[in-house]
Amino acid sequence: MAKSLKSKSPLPPSPSQRPLRKGFLILWVLAGLLLLAGHIVFFTLHTDRAAQSFNRSVVPPDTISGMPEPRFFLESDSYTWLSHTRDLMKSGEWRLRWTFMDNAPYGREMHWSHLIIWTVRGIANMIMAQTGWPAARAVELAGVWVMPLFQFLFLALALVAISRKWGLLPAAGFMFAFLTYESVAIAFHPLKPDHHAMQLYFVLASFACLQMGGLGWVGSSPASESNTPFWIGFPGAPARRTARNWFIASGVFGGLALWIGSTVWLISLAIIALACLPALPRFHSPEPDAAYEPILWRWWAAVGCFVGLIFYLLEYAPNHFSMRLEVNHPLAWLSWIGVAWGLETLARVQQHDRLDRQLFIQLLLPTLLAMALPLAVWLGPESWFLMNDPMLKRLHARYITEFQPFIPFPDGNWWALLATFRSYFLALPGIAIWLVLAKDAPSHKRHMLLSAVLYSTLLLIATLLQKRWGFSFAGSLVWLTLVGLCAWLSTTNAARRTWQHWGIRIWIILILADGCYANYSRLHVENNAAACRALSEDWIAYNLQKRNALRWGFAAGTNQWRFAGIAVDTPLLYYYAGIPSVASYYWENTAGWQAEATLLSDTTPGATQALEVAQARGLTHIVSSIRSSYPEIYFYIATGIHDPWYAALHTLDGWLTYEPFANRPAWTVPAEQLSEIGRSDYIFKTPSGYAKEKLRYQVFAIQSHNETPTEMPP
Known part of the structure; x- marks a missing residue:
């Protein structure tokens, strides 16, 4: 049997065939890059034109007469990135470390990585050089193209590497x-x-490079290098040099992920390390003509930490260093070194070795290093890790969507999981079952598939606990599907079964149909929105909020207004109107949340405590959303007590949210002009007539406010 299987294995190309084969491969890759660019450009233009057409469907189309109507975006964070870019360009500097968008009037530190900011700025500068547009207009158009640009660069790199x-x-x-x-x-x-796309791609690329590097297994000779498949294949262990290059690439992507988001990367680091365990010699049968190279883990960590160091210096040198554990920090490098050291130590343990005390002693120091940053977060002062602030903990635990558990936990609707992740989700149970049944599969395929299955499973658990891991889980399903299909399709026909043939074919058809339908659905939704045949809730909401902010900004004129009570719209208001607010949904703004929650949850007679906060900060207006749940939110964040009824009746925000505002304190006076703008009706012209949408903002002017706020507290 072994002989017949061997006879059906593809032969490596002869030396005379290799240049021709390589030329064909390059042509196919170039064709793929052209198709990739065409798809991205087409859909970007289509989305932008649909949004612009939707903009013009409002009657009148221009919010402010004589002023071109700006674009709208569909994420609050998008406005933050673009505002930071615009402020950086205005400053003439190359880094932005302080923003006045929130925590009015003092502003606060800005610790987001500059990858998006620098890229948007670069695109905007090119647009300005070609068109002569002002910076604000150029930044807006650059914001539309920055994610498609990253999508092309990321997928082009993946196309070359995977092929x-x-x-x-x-x-x-x-x-x-x-x-x-x-x-x-x-x-x-x-x-x-x-930044979510960068986190998704860099983390997935780091794990994928480890897998393509053999997860530490290297071939005994470089002969396998010449047997690269043209259409599809599953090569065995790479040569030592090739494996090292893949581990170095993994370290580079991990360092980039650390730069984009330290917390996400460190949790991903733990998941990647656990997912690599099945490939270690202790848990894996020896491979023929292959050996394990534990030292590869040193390359991985050393390169990753070096990349982290470079971007740490770019972001903070020479005078912005601080103990900020939420972002790229030397303690994160120590944790990474500890993880790699632990993997290297475990990799030296063979399958039949005893797990004795000496091994546990050897793992003690790597474990302590790996725990360096988590221990600093748990045991260090609150100022080291602002997410430990009680108010921020309550905010994120209950009211930030991406920190909430996935749907199946609260209501048991497990079909929602399949509906969200669709045909790719079938890879997880399907490949797990195949691994159980295909016990005679080659060892290098088994450890690759086991590792990929474990990686997806751990990310599934993370997603069920917090929705923000959904992107990473979806990416892991794509990779698991890819590895599984490569492993199965490179198996000889004699090792396949009829039901497997039909199962794989149906699965591939589902994936292709799902993708084609997704493209069709996107075009259909955007065409309907452009013609106002079907009004998307997100498009309506952000369009109207944009128009409201523009009108408030126009009404402000040269006045220096400072708002409270509009945390969810803080980035949008600052982007369109230049009006700063107090609270916002960013961990750097802990002081802003403390002040605004204290102000709006005040239950004292006449809200005297709130007045003190308003006077100290020189606030000019409080915005409420009529008949909303915000009184409950602010009261819970400030006190930890969840009592919507009490919050509506006894807090300042409750008095300002529910009409007729009979209990409002005397120092809050309805701002008629701004309230009229905030409660305006907006008319959309549709094929069947006109549709009306209404905003529900009520604005109160703060009387006797302090024009000169006190100095920022330390």
């Missing part, structure tokens, strides 16, 4: 998934510039 390792079909499949699979493609949406 060289596993063939053209897996590379095309990966590209197809990231263009059409909504759970990952939405991260690159033109109207949602944000």
